[in-house]
Amino acid sequence: MIILSRRSLFGAAAATLLLAGSAGAQTTLLNVSYDPTRELYRDFNAAFAKHWEAEGKEAVSVRMSHGGSGAQARAVIDGLDADIVTLALEADINAIAEKTGKIPADWRGSLANNNCPYTSTIVFLVRKGNPKAIRDWGDLVKDDVAVITPNPKTSGGARWNFLAAWAWAERHFEGDEAKAQEFVGQVYRHVPVLDTGARGSTTTFVQRGIGDVLLAWENEAFLALEELGPDQFEIVVPSISIKAEPPVALVDENAEAKGTTEVAKAYLDYLYSKEGQTIAAKHYYRPFEPELADPSDMQRFPELELATIDDFGGWKKAQPRFFADGGVFDQIYKPGQ
Amino acid sequence: MPAAVLPRLKQQSVVPGFGPALGFTLFYLSIVVLIPLGALALRAAGLGWSDFWQLATDPRTLAALRLSFLASLGAASINVVFGLLLAWVLVRYDFPGRRLVDAVIDLPFALPTAVAGIALTSLYAPNGWVGQVLTPLGFKVAYTPLGVIVALTFVSLPFVVRTVQPVLQDLDRDVEEAAATLGATRRHTFLRVVLPALLPALLTGYALALARAVGEYGSVIFIAGNIPYVSEIAPLLIVIRLEEFNYAAATAVAALMLGVSFTMLLIINLIQAWSRRRFGHGA
């Protein structure tokens, strides 16, 4: 027994050391983000740390936490000590603001472009040569086409997919919402696997060889092409898509408690700087101010017409209408529909 | 626990330490399991009875619960048959590599469930090693309810083997010899002598495998396909409720599952206690 209690004492001591080790002399920021931003922030954090020291300030290290956007928002609500949140959906940051008050209710607008230093859109990734001839949203419901997209209930990116399809349908059927819903329902009946996250869907499409078309973030499609095989896939740009706006925000109360407000604010501002915008474009995010980024990076982005979330009345309306319990998405799967 | 209560609570025994042992057991059980689960129940209660009833009878919830429990029953049944066989082979026979096989049994515990899910999916997907063979034959495993059973069989595999193994090792061979001497065939001896003695352990293994399988999330999510009403498991519904920031509904689904599992476990434990009295093990 004595040996055991000594061992657990040792364990507790080691745990304390482990926690204390993270504090140390330098300032540490915690950026809680969603899945596809890993590569972007790895580069950006290094650039920011260099910039901050060059300004004559203290050494700063930025810790990252990645996961599904909704799950990350929940972790912050339940006490994860984030200084900064960089999530996939405005709705997720709204939830933090509403449930904890740690972010002011009017956070949207505290930074330029509705707090979106970069945007993205939804494109199609198809197999090389586009064997099923998929050119636009209407082709997704052809008989032999299988579509891969994650579950909008558990993935932020999937909600943008859903809204992009809806935007096309609403235009195609000239504003007939019943027909738009019917079309989007059709699309989801062509989905054989509904993964829980965007990266899960990419793996299903790329590694498992399931499906003919993957609905993906533009940045994810480019990354998949680069990392997993440019000779096996190609990107198809539909006639219309949606401007996906992943917002960033300061978690005021947490930063204040930790005394990191100044550096956290500088971190967010730096996302809008020339360097920040260049890094975003390099990682296939569309920068808010394209003229700041490298022109050769900018050439990679195709021109296409983009609907915005405001066409849906903003997230505060779109979220409950489409994705809440019993909303449009749930109705799609009701038997007999 | 006041000492005066103890004599009435338990039968007299010369072995000491009942108070401290039970006291510590209850204390630790409360801290680690009961109080946290109580907090869960409290949250679920926040939903209100009518909402709870609506959720519990929602066709989608029912479809998910049906899939979870049926797939778990399937997986546990597969594991009872093959778990018994494995335990038998490992205890009774000597063959090259027996120790290695014995060591491998526990791997499903050590491998993170997500890894298991990914590995199984990569095997059973139409372009995987196994999928390549099965798909032309018309068997689809990955992204169907069949895939759920495969994943659950994997994660609950060690339970039956590991509960049956020690009992089989302890089993007195004299009884079998006596049966054989009295003219019983080997098959008869097994069915009438060995199997009844193993029954409590088999039941325990079955119950634990079932309980573990019902709640499994990490491995299933990769192989299931997750289509509502078809291949959506109950734990995924919990996650979906959480994503809606609806903790009450999430915990209600969890409470529902927990209630069913608890009842099953209790029934099986009671059957076991009854069979222990009946067959006189350890009395």
Next chain:
Amino acid sequence: MALEASLDIHPSVAAAPWRSPTAESPAVKWTLIGVALAFLGFFLVLPLVAVFVEAFRSGVGVYFEALVEPDAVAAIRLTLLVAAIAVPCNLVFGLAAAWAIAKFEFKGKNLLITLIDLPFSVSPVISGLVYVLLFGSQGFLGPWLARHGIEIVFAVPGIVLATIFVTFPFVARELIPLMQEQGSGDEEAAISLGASGWKTFWLVTLPNVRWALLYGVLLCNARAMGEYGAVSVVSGHIRGLTNTMPLHVEILYNEYSFSAAFAVASLLALLALVTLSIKSFLEWRHADGLKAVRGH
């Protein structure tokens, strides 16, 4: 026993007319072994092979690089630390619970056993969530903890608690059936000969159950190191700080570093295999003692 063993090893001899009345014919025996191994191969070995094949797909260099990378090392350290706290806690609990349940008759025993089983049937998603509901900043104790600057969820204590929860029944579950089977005759004898309670426990009970105990500890340890779902909920996923090995695997996988992901996963499998080989070795070394206990 010795004769039987030699028969088993040489099927040619076993085919001789005489056969022990409690042994099956070689045909039956080898069929059973074949079927058992085929099942195991299909459901267990194949996935494991897949993990190792993926791990080494990009070469041995990538494999070892993945294991010495700082975030991976931090994850390995955290996983070992969590197991080093969770396993002893559950060991002490398992002994106390098995002692109370096996050596005494009392009311509500079946209910108690079922309650001990309960963590098995709680979905891992939920077993993490219960601690968030209790200790999270929206939880029942959250505000009090925050005022006193105590971090539980999204820090090491939360990960330890979630791990203890999911591995809670293992040691107790291994010990209870065995100790019930053995009864309390040995202890009663020792006590009536004047031994103290502790002495009886150390010198009589513990040696009787040491193999089941070792088993329970190994299973508990394997599961403690491999747990993903529950820990994922309470960890906060902070890279290099609160990521355990299973979470690190997920991160790598999601970064399309498939080989590195499977390398870390294979390390977990190897850790389990090592502990299990130690068990096999101990069993082999102490085979005589083991037989004596079984013959009890």
